Amino acid sequence: MVIWIIGAKSYESNRILGELEKNQIEVKQLNWTEIDLPLKEIPELCLIRYSKGMMDKQGIIFVLSAIEELQRSGCMVVPSIEGIYREDKMSIYLLWKRYLSDKIMMPDTLITKDIESARIFLDKKRVVVFKPLIGGLGKGVLKIDKEDQLIDLFKKYQVLFLQEYIQSPSYDIRTIVIGDKIILKYARYNKNDFKHNIHSGGEGKTVEEIAEFDQNIENHMEKIERMALDIKNIARLDMMGIDFLPSEGGFLYLLEWNSTFGFAGAESTTNIDVAKILTEYILSKLKK
Structure with a gap:
């Protein structure tokens, strides 16, 4: 069995690589610059991770065509091309408007x-x-x-x-879904910037830490628990990070979802081994 991890080397890809190697799986860690078409070999499974090569106009055409060819050739691609087509900002908004707008708000x-x-x-x-x-x-x-x-x-x-622009109480909520399970929820706090991403200077905080200054977080977490799997089914993704934004007025907004989500902050904040759970999931898919 051979698995490819395609994308830039990162904390997340290295963690997944380590977990796969523990299971004695042959793994190739590749960037998109190392992929030539037509493909000369086809792995059993290909895990797509974030890469700068996916961001420019020419690059995205190359990446999407390569993923389609991998799937046509019998490779199991995670996330699937159908899910990838549904996770740009425009698609997320239009899917929300059609299927989710009666259940949760998005910013106008x-x-x-x-x-x-x-x-x-x-x-x-x-x-x-x-x-x-x-x-x-x-x-x-x-x-x-x-x-x-x-x-x-x-x-x-x-x-x-x-x-x-929604004025928030200085945090958003990242929820990670793998398979049909909500793996974790945690807050990303940043009092110095309206962006709460860990990469933008945010820091992970538990529900208990946020509840010290915002008691609405318990209600937000309950709503997310009810909503997350519905969103996952609309997105058609095997695994995803979903971002929600509370407002200072106590409302909750859906911001976006992402299949190549980071989880360094999630692991350090919650002590949940996301890489192990993710690896167990993709290996279980190969056994079906």
């Missing part, structure tokens, strides 16, 4: 190629958050309150994904 959103529509949205909301359609780790996410910023972003991206 505009997706446009028209700068005038963007100006009107900014004027109405006063402060908005721009997010690149593809990306992770909080990179490229900006809080905007000036028209000049909007124009500069439009020149760079041509498509603007803008969301109403």
Whole structure:
């Protein structure tokens, strides 16, 4: 049995590699620059992890085509290409609007190629958050309150994904789902920035730590427990990190989901061995 892990070397990919090797599995850790098409060999399973090569216009075409070819060739790809197509910011919002909007809120959103529509949205909301359609780790996410910023972003991206700015109590909630189980929930706290990602300076905190200053977190966690598997089924992903944002008014918003989620902060905060659970899951899929 041969498994490939494709993506940049990271804490997460190294942890997964270690767990697979403990199970005496032959593993190749590759970046997308090491993949040539047509493929000369096909592994039994391929685990896709985050990589900068997935972020540029030409790179994403290469990556998606390679994943499709791996699946067509009989390789089990995790996450599947169907799930990957459903996790860009635009797809997440449109799926939420169609299937989940009666169950949980998202920040008011505009997706446009028209700068005038963007100006009107900014004027109405006063402060908005721009997010690149593809990306992770909080990179490229900006809080905007000036028209000049909007124009500069439009020149760079041509498509603007803008969301109403929600004032939070300095944290968001990351939930990790693997298979049909909610593995963990924890808070990412950042009092210095509106972005709460660990890579943006956030720090992991337990429910008990957050409850010391925000008693609403218990209600938020109960709602997430009810919602997470519904979201996972809509996303069609085997495993995912789902991000929720509480507001200062006590409401809970869905922000996004991600199949190549980081889990260093999750492990250090909760002491749950995410890499082991993830590895056990993908090995169980191969046995079916």
